[in-house]
Amino acid sequence: MDMVADLGASRLYRAPGESSHQQPQRWFNTADITVSHQSNLLKQLNQQRRQELFCDCSVLVEGQLFRAHRNVLFASSGYFRMLLSQGPDDTVNATFDVFSPETFTVILDFIYSGQLDLSSHNVIEVMSAASYLQMNNVISYCKNFIKSSLDISVKDEDSDRCLSLSETCSFTSGAGEDSTEQHQGPCSVSPPPALWTRDNSRSQSSFMGKDSDQDPSASALKTDPNSPVNELSADAEDLQDPQDPLYTLPGSDRRRGKGSTKRRATNSARSNQHEDLDIQEARTRKAEKAEELYATLPPIVGVIGHFNKDSNPTMRFKCPFCTHTVKRKADLKRHLRCHTGERPYPCQACNKRFTRLEHLRSHFETIHQARKLVCRKCKCQVTEETGHVVCEGTRRYRMCTACIQEVGCDDIPMNSLEGHNEEPALLLGVDGEEEGDTKRSWMVTDDDDLAEDSGADLIIQQVDVSDEELQ
DNA sequence: CTGGGGAGGGGGCCC
């Protein structure tokens, strides 16, 4: 077959038997041929795998044996590539105890078909396994699935990319799509704690023995900037919508504090009621789906950690977004908020949101209740008797008598002494904008006033968006 | 430009 024209990706070929001087009678678009050929080849390989024909690699996952082809695994997984390139052995066996056979089935089906069978129940585990196996495209699909499931991008809500957690969907990809992208150079990734045997010569015990003084899983959990897990961690910010008051970029709101809050509040003031309702719905959906995601955290996040003094392995929970591990599932759930951007604890006084109740409480007591017994001006220690509470908008702090006199009460705008012991949340406008932003309302109160508004001021809501927005 | 302090975020761990 002669190539007679090169049209980029689409090349035209003469049919066999046609001489070059003859008028071409049939032309083939090789783009179609290529796709068809790849598809057929993949189907053939998949059939061979299912019939265990020419399989030269065994993967043992929690006791269940999977047969596959080395070259296919090599082309699809950075981890397998790393392992398989270590030696020319004819047969390679791999043992995994850190993800389930069902998960590996999904992974293997994807490798051999390009179809990734994701659901809300397996996405975390598949993503964790994919990060293990260094399959960046699978990680990307899982990320997109989670992103869509969390409805982070409200604007894309109506697009067909929006998925419900209750749905099961499939992502398709060309086979080995990611394989050329990852770890082309010297791989510095510590080997995951999979237990490998090469012609049964490298057993589990030998692996464990090699790292006997260092837990293998611990070594795998070392932070590696080249690790796809870390790439994912860096990309985790993509999961958040900066427009969304419920979700803020991790660290992005730090101490831009008032400014960002004010901007949010101002934007909120501009928004109409319909938009507010949309935000309410979006928040509710995100909170619900985050909860659903947490509820479906699979056992894959549990990895064998250090051995305790009784030589029993202590279970640790691995974050699917980064290399961090924690002892308790609750701590992982808490940690996940730094990836999902979920902030379920809104401050009633300033609308600022927090990932933890304790942070909200600390913020409220510091900012809105003037609990710190120190003069803001001269930094001297004050008591509840000597420290007068100055209110600036919803912000409250203490000043000593001397500083109050030095500044002079006349210099402090005192818009409303009647309302000084109002609950800070009630100082908010309907749209949530801080009153102090537009007309700085200064108030000086005494301790009795503070005592009156302490404690009861802190109204804590946990993802009760409707109530919050209706205030 | 720099150092100090405030505020917030996150991890570990106890209750």
Add this chain to the structure above:
DNA sequence: AGGGCCCCCTCCCCA
């Protein structure tokens, strides 16, 4: 498992 506390770190503002 959740709540809470302690500690450390980072970021930002301000003098």
